Amino acid sequence: MARHGWIVGHDALILTTADGGLTWSKQWRGQNLTDSFLDVLAWTIGMSSPSAPSGFAWKRPTVASSWLSRLLLEEDYHLNRLTRGQTGTLYLAGEHGTLLRSRDQGASWDAIHSPYDGSFYGILPLSDRRLLAHGLRGRLYVSDNDGDDWTAVANETRVLLLTAGLTSPGHIIAAGQARAFFAIDDRTMTLEPCFPAMQTAVAELLILPDGTLLALGEAGATRLSKSSPP
Template identity: 50%
Template sequence: MGPASSLPRPRATFFRRGLARLVARWFPLLLLTVSSWAANDAPPPRDLLLSAAIARGQVFAVGERGLLYRSPDSGRHWTSVPSPTSATLTAIAFAPDETHGWAVGHDGVILGTTDAGVSWRVVYRTASVESSFLDVCVLDATHIFAVGAYGLFVEKHPGVPDWTVRRLIDDDDHFNRLARSPAGTLYLAGERGTLLRSRDAGASWQRLRSPYDGSFFGVLPLGGSTLLIYGLSGRLFRSADDGDTWQRIPTNASALLATAVRLPDGAIFLAGQAPVWLVSRDDGRSVSSCSPPATMAVAQLLLAPDGTLLAFGESGAQPLRLP
């Protein structure tokens, strides 16, 4: 048989139509398969990433230019998720149902998802694009807090469709981080020694006596009434009475501490501006320097579903080998 061009026209037309139907039927599936293979084969992103969270066994990360990524395999491979904003995203968190989630960032933007991170949309924007959200804390699918620069604090209440703007302090200090203890107590850390505590799900806030007048960038509840707070110039403090009094923990570090995580074996790792890496194996009573598993500046440490410790920062996402 000769080439297709030598076929009689009716048969050639039938052949072309059959091929067209075959392509129309199978090409989308083939394209989806190839795209899925390519996406799942994508290496860890190298963009600036500032925060990460877990939902339904997947790791989600956010960062510069509105970037959203997800990893289905604890950080080995990553897929880009469509984002409705180009503003830098600074924090992400999911509700306990792992279906509802929120991401916040610059330009006063809050994104929301109701399908476990598959799609995102803008759910709130401040009146001024000069506003910047720096963290988000989710109590459940109907109760959310977002905080940021110059005392920015907004809350989504159960049963209330709109976000409520609140003023917690008279000063314009930045609110850098929100944390929640296993018992439900909320802690807010910020610049110029700002430390606040709420024992009634955010209805009221008590200003704590601060052991330091510089910026704090995180709070790590350790269970019971024990807390760690950390910030500028390697400052690290421990409280055994829920923040009423503090003990300074020597670190021999001068770089900013930005993040801390507790591993299942009880070890606590802290990191921040390169090359500071600290570890505690006595519930935060003391720390020692360790060889940096990552040389980049780290914005967040996250324990992935498979137990891998992931670092997010100026060089993207990086799985760590712990010393």
């Protein structure tokens, strides 16, 4: 799977590679070129899903280049991020408090009770049933029952938190706009500023195999050393 990948983005376009990114080919394109895919997630070679404004497309594992487009919301809300938990449950986070959950690999989706009517930018699975939702104005919420109930996490820094990652058991990194970069203790849910050298917005965090962080954003790709102060 390490050599297979997908890129999604403007004009409802999906590109794929089978050689680690050396070459790319168009795999799917929507009829409405005003739409954009905002995220993509792959969990086997034959199953991947991009999220889009008010829609969702998923790839059948039995048909190598076949995609189905499904409408999940009647409202024209952006679906910002798609994640997968340790049990295989899929989660979608979006505008206007949209939180969705699928326990059958995207075949059906249920609305999760939302603690906030503003936009969410992701749900980070912390364990089998423990989740962290992040979004606008520094909003953070934690759930211990797979999203049925949420508890607000105290955060006085009111900036957009675009991305979060679990760097090791019990240790979370969250980042976003206005130089927001926080280390979060999963046990106490306390926040500490970290990586002060990052002076630009971060849109995505990737946890690399050696444990270091790759921050993607306005400054391009920045590798953050494990020795950087959390």
